[in-house]
Amino acid sequence: MNEQLRAIADLDRIIHEPGRMMIVALLAAVDECDFLYLLRETELHKGNLSTHLSRLEESGYINIEKSYRGKVPRTVVRLSPRGRAAFEEYRKSLNLALVNHLQAIIEKPKKKNSGKS
Amino acid sequence: MELTKTGLCCKPDSMKDTRQITPSSPDAKALAELQAQIRRNATRTNIDGGFELGWGVAILLGGLDVYIATAWPKWIFASLWSSWVTCLPLLAMCFAPYAIPRAINRWITWPRIGYAVNPNELKLGHLIKMLFFGLALGESMAILIMLGLTLQAGWRPALAHEGWRHLLWQATKLLLSVATAIYLGRKVITKRQPMPSAYDASVFNKSLAQTAGGRRLLRNVKLGMLLLVIGLPVAVTGMVWCVIRVADLTTVHDDRGWRELTMSTVIVASNGLLYLMINGASIRRYKWKWLLLPVLLIAPLFASAIIPEPAVNFDLTNVRSLTPVMIAIGLVWFLSGTVTLGVFMRQNPLPEEPAA
Numbered sequence: 001m002n003e004q005l006r007a008i009a010d011l012d013r014i015i016h017e018p019g020r021m022m023i024v025a026l027l028a029a030v031d032e033c034d035f036l037y038l039l040r041e042t043e044l045h046k047g048n049l050s051t052h053l054s055r056l057e058e059s060g061y062i063n064i065e066k067s068y069r070g071k072v073p074r075t076v077v078r079l080s081p082r083g084r085a086a087f088e089e090y091r092k093s094l095n096l097a098l099v100n101h102l103q104a105i106i107e108k109p110k111k112k113n114s115g116k117s
Numbered sequence: 118m119e120l121t122k123t124g125l126c127c128k129p130d131s132m133k134d135t136r137q138i139t140p141s142s143p144d145a146k147a148l149a150e151l152q153a154q155i156r157r158n159a160t161r162t163n164i165d166g167g168f169e170l171g172w173g174v175a176i177l178l179g180g181l182d183v184y185i186a187t188a189w190p191k192w193i194f195a196s197l198w199s200s201w202v203t204c205l206p207l208l209a210m211c212f213a214p215y216a217i218p219r220a221i222n223r224w225i226t227w228p229r230i231g232y233a234v235n236p237n238e239l240k241l242g243h244l245i246k247m248l249f250f251g252l253a254l255g256e257s258m259a260i261l262i263m264l265g266l267t268l269q270a271g272w273r274p275a276l277a278h279e280g281w282r283h284l285l286w287q288a289t290k291l292l293l294s295v296a297t298a299i300y301l302g303r304k305v306i307t308k309r310q311p312m313p314s315a316y317d318a319s320v321f322n323k324s325l326a327q328t329a330g331g332r333r334l335l336r337n338v339k340l341g342m343l344l345l346v347i348g349l350p351v352a353v354t355g356m357v358w359c360v361i362r363v364a365d366l367t368t369v370h371d372d373r374g375w376r377e378l379t380m381s382t383v384i385v386a387s388n389g390l391l392y393l394m395i396n397g398a399s400i401r402r403y404k405w406k407w408l409l410l411p412v413l414l415i416a417p418l419f420a421s422a423i424i425p426e427p428a429v430n431f432d433l434t435n436v437r438s439l440t441p442v443m444i445a446i447g448l449v450w451f452l453s454g455t456v457t458l459g460v461f462m463r464q465n466p467l468p469e470e471p472a473a
Contacts, residue, residue: 016147018150021147021150021151021154022150022154025151025154025155025315026154026155026157026158028155028313029154029155029156029157029158029159029236029313030158030233030234030235030236031234031235031236031238032233032234033231033232033233033234034227034231034232034233035231036230036231036232036468037230037231037232037233038231039231040230040231041154041157041158041231076232091151091315091317092317092320094144094147094148094151094315095148095316095317095320095321096320097144098144098145098148099320099321099324101144101145102324
């Protein structure tokens with residue numbers, strides 16, 4: 001397995017799922033947000049979003065706080081320190097994979113030229 | 118030489134553009150998607166015009182304060198217990214950029230598009246510390262200048278005139294204000310959190326710096342950023358200065374001194390740049406704001422002719438000539454904020470069914 005494939009294979013599977021990646025990326029850019037914000041920004045269905053949030057909460061990546069403002073239910077979500085660390089790791093792995101890919105592209109013509117000569 | 122097919126023509130293999138290849142890789146796609154999601158929160162900056170309204174009210178209050186000062190009844194200044202009321206407009210000016218966006222967020226924006234807290238959002242405690250830091254710094258500088266002038270005139274006549282007690286009191290005040298400024302300065306002047314990004318600059322810089330072409334690219338990017346950060350403000354300031362100078366010479370004012378001209382230029386140009394920065398994300402949505410930018414830069418020229426300068430008894434020549442400029446700028450900000458808020462409320466009605 002080359003470096004690039006290894007970097008992609010090592011990615012955190014919980015975050016790498018597209019729906020959850022969107023949620024975690026949105027949460028990484030804010031201190032905290034509510035369900036309506038995530039619903040609008042991810043454009044997921046309520047059920048889908050709830051399932052992804054439950055999965056992330058089970059993994060300890062996010063903290064969910066449920067309360068009421070008057071009679072309106074309010075769900076506030078924030079990334080836990082563990083979730084932030086996992087996201088940082090995921091981001092670094094992707095960057096590394098892209099850099100390896102770029103270097104492979106740069107190196108390729110050099111190898112071809114040296115092989116011919 | 119090996120030839121590669123690119124559509125209808127051919128080109129040497131070594132000329133293949135790597136930028137056309139990289140976006141198709143899965144990691145590049147994932148990173149681009151990640152970046153788009155991370156930056157989504159930034160696109161909400163001033164989406165409701167809250168900042169514009171707050172800033173506009175603050176500048177309007179700053180400009181109108183000298184006019185309001187002339188309207189206060191005389192008995193208010195007679196006692197310390199009542200004279201504090203005259204500071205209210207300035208106090209409101211300090212808190213408007215914080216309080217107005219917060220109130221709009223709380224009652225209008227969050228119920229419509231959801232609640233999200235920005236990591237770099239200004240907190241009330243931080244704002245109060247900033248105000249006290251500014252006061253302490255101003256006080257220190259004022260006492261230093263006064264002491265410098267006293268010593269320049271000679272300390273013996275100053276001692277004979279003022280006495281030891283007065284000088285000691287000034288020195289104590291200076292010590293206290295400097296200590297406060299240093300203490301609060303360390304708390305107030307903190308490094309802001311960097312803008313969140315999916316791309317890791319350090320990883321890219323390291324890999325690019327390994328080749329001569331990469332190093333050249335990095336150098337060009339840095340030079341471009343430097344030109345943008347320094348060149349744009351200099352260009353805008355220069356342009357505004359020229360326009361104000363030409364307008365002064367031809368129609369509006371020909372008695373304005375260099376100091377007033379420079380102060381007007383700095384205020385107008387900095388507000389123009391701030392307008393661009395604040396609306397950088399929302400200007401795609403509200404394209405009419407491009408029309409308000411030249412209005413913001415030109416309106417102050419005509420304001421001096423239309424708005425009469427306040428008749429104040431005390432010597433505030435520089436401030437007096439700036440007030441029409443500040444009122445004009447404040448009005449443009451306020452107008453822009455009001456229209457943005459109206460459009461935002463029309464485009465984002467309250468959800469019928471509250472989210473979980």
